[in-house]
Amino acid sequence: MASKVIKGGTVVTADLTYRADVKIEGDVIVEIGPNLSGDEVLDATGCYVMPGGIDPHTHLEMPFMGTYSTDDFESGTRAGLAGGTTMVVDFALPNPEQSLLEAIQRWDNKSTRANCDYSFHMAITWWGEQVFNEMETVVREKGINTFKHFMAYKGALMVDDDEMFASFSRCAELGALPLVHAENGDVVAQLQAKLMAEGNNGPEAHAYSRPAEVEGEATNRAIMIADMAGVPVYIVHTSCEQSHEAIRRAKQNGIRCYGEPLIQHLTLDESEYQSGDWDHSARRVMSPPFRNKKHQDSLWAGLQAGTLQVVATDHCAFTTDQKRYGVGDFTKIPNGTGGLEDRMPMLWTYGVGTGRLTMNEFVAVTSTNIAKILNIYPKKGAVLVGADADLVVWDPAKEKTISATSQQSAIDYNVFEGKPVKGLPRYTLTRGHVAIMDGEIRTQEGHGKFVAREPFTAVNRALSQWKEVMAPRKVQRAGIPASGV
Numbered sequence: 293m294a295s296k297v298i299k300g301g302t303v304v305t306a307d308l309t310y311r312a313d314v315k316i317e318g319d320v321i322v323e324i325g326p327n328l329s330g331d332e333v334l335d336a337t338g339c340y341v342m343p344g345g346i347d348p349h350t351h352l353e354m355p356f357m358g359t360y361s362t363d364d365f366e367s368g369t370r371a372g373l374a375g376g377t378t379m380v381v382d383f384a385l386p387n388p389e390q391s392l393l394e395a396i397q398r399w400d401n402k403s404t405r406a407n408c409d410y411s412f413h414m415a416i417t418w419w420g421e422q423v424f425n426e427m428e429t430v431v432r433e434k435g436i437n438t439f440k441h442f443m444a445y446k447g448a449l450m451v452d453d454d455e456m457f458a459s460f461s462r463c464a465e466l467g468a469l470p471l472v473h474a475e476n477g478d479v480v481a482q483l484q485a486k487l488m489a490e491g492n493n494g495p496e497a498h499a500y501s502r503p504a505e506v507e508g509e510a511t512n513r514a515i516m517i518a519d520m521a522g523v524p525v526y527i528v529h530t531s532c533e534q535s536h537e538a539i540r541r542a543k544q545n546g547i548r549c550y551g552e553p554l555i556q557h558l559t560l561d562e563s564e565y566q567s568g569d570w571d572h573s574a575r576r577v578m579s580p581p582f583r584n585k586k587h588q589d590s591l592w593a594g595l596q597a598g599t600l601q602v603v604a605t606d607h608c609a610f611t612t613d614q615k616r617y618g619v620g621d622f623t624k625i626p627n628g629t630g631g632l633e634d635r636m637p638m639l640w641t642y643g644v645g646t647g648r649l650t651m652n653e654f655v656a657v658t659s660t661n662i663a664k665i666l667n668i669y670p671k672k673g674a675v676l677v678g679a680d681a682d683l684v685v686w687d688p689a690k691e692k693t694i695s696a697t698s699q700q701s702a703i704d705y706n707v708f709e710g711k712p713v714k715g716l717p718r719y720t721l722t723r724g725h726v727a728i729m730d731g732e733i734r735t736q737e738g739h740g741k742f743v744a745r746e747p748f749t750a751v752n753r754a755l756s757q758w759k760e761v762m763a764p765r766k767v768q769r770a771g772i773p774a775s776g777v
């Protein structure tokens with residue numbers, strides 16, 4: 293079998309930094325060490341050899357708010373690879389009353405075009421006996437061990453506490469991990485109506501309708517409900533101090549939960565909504581909205597302290613024309629921003645480059661931590677013999693200014709437009725295939741394969757399951773009093 297050797301670089305993993313060559317045969321890493329040889333040599337002089345990024349939160353070609361997100365599995369994964377990301381996890385979304393298995397089938401059909409490996413989270417958008425039953429098939433036969441719940445988007449995707457507790461309890465039985473979009477959807481709906489009634493219909497009102505308290509309350513509620521159901525929980529797009537605080541407090545009390553800031557929330561702030569340019573602000577409408585520096589500092593601190601574990605994108609890209617569906621009514625602006633191509637360079641530049649993160653922490657939060665959380669480590673997220681050769685050869689001296697004119701994403705703008713970045717891929721490899729070679733795009737449509745994920749073992753349990761005091765016990769009584777009057 294023809295081999296490749298990545299030569300002369302420094303391997304950087306979540307816990308080690310050392311000089312070594314990396315040899316690949318077919319899809320996997322076969323040797324790591326000094327002075328290796330192979331049929332093809334990839335020069336990594338001056339570069340870091342790291343596990344490819346894993347973005348656990350994308351919405352590719354998703355039907356949402358009256359349209360479809362514009363980046364699909366082809367353009368989305370091409371963008372990811374250009375920025376050093378070698379795996380995405382997308383959300384299979386059933387319509388209300390639709391079978392979970394049908395939704396997976398729709399996602400299977402779309403994802404045949406993927407340029408890199410991918411997996412799915414299953415969204416629980418409605419509740420009933422059919423969903424309860426199908427969840428078992430999803431876990432046991434479809435290789436999906438995560439279920440997403442929206443506490444917002446009232447009247448569309450939202451589930452209530454009743455449904456969440458039932459679904460979380462089912463997750464606990466099946467060894468699956470619930471994911472939560474934590475915003476209080478009832479409060480958001482009322483604030484939206486109030487703002488519109490007062491004539492606040494521009495994109496800035498989107499941020500006013502989703503204050504940090506809305507997220508903090510929902511995060512805390514989700515964590516407490518999950519613990520009562522006996523299951524850990526993963527909070528997607530943690531964007532504010534209140535939400536981080538709820539996660540931090542729960543962890544301190546022994547509750548297993550995870551938080552996922554987005555690169556957008558780490559690097560862009562609420563002033564984007566005050567631009568006075570409708571298109572500029574609407575292009576940045578996403579939920580949760582961008583916040584102020586206090587919240588950003590909290591998120592950076594959480595990544596550093598380990599109270600937040602993963603940096604994702606929630607890549608959900610809409611064109612300017614799609615955003616304009618919301619002219620005159622901000623509640624109709626399709627929610628979502630892109631970031632797949634920029635997550636790794638932006639986090640490197642504004643995290644590692646500023647000293648806020650070490651290189652090893654960078655690897656942890658862009659790849660290794662989520663591989664462990666999703667139960668796919670060390671197939672993914674590792675530079676180890678036997679692991680998939682999903683690798684990025686990272687050139688810390690390579691610079692560019694982010695611009696929509698040179699991006700892979702199919703939309704007509706970039707929320708990071710004009711931001712300088714230093715640190716970019718020289719090569720990105722997806723299961724041994726060199727998809728990015730010195731800026732040249734060599735992606736292969738359909739190269740990506742579905743990554744099945746096993747259910748979690750008993751070790752990954754919530755506090756309430758092993759903490760004896762919470763287990764119900766029958767009390768022995770000498771007798772019971774006669775009933776009253």
Ligand code: DUC
Nearest residue numbers: 473578579608627628
């Ligand atoms: N938030 C977004 O901004 N877009 C997609 C879904 C979501 O929760």
Ligand code: ZN
Nearest residue numbers: 473528529579
């Ligand atoms: Zn969300």
Ligand code: ZN
Nearest residue numbers: 349350351606
């Ligand atoms: Zn999302």
Ligand code: ZN
Nearest residue numbers: 724725736739
């Ligand atoms: Zn290939």
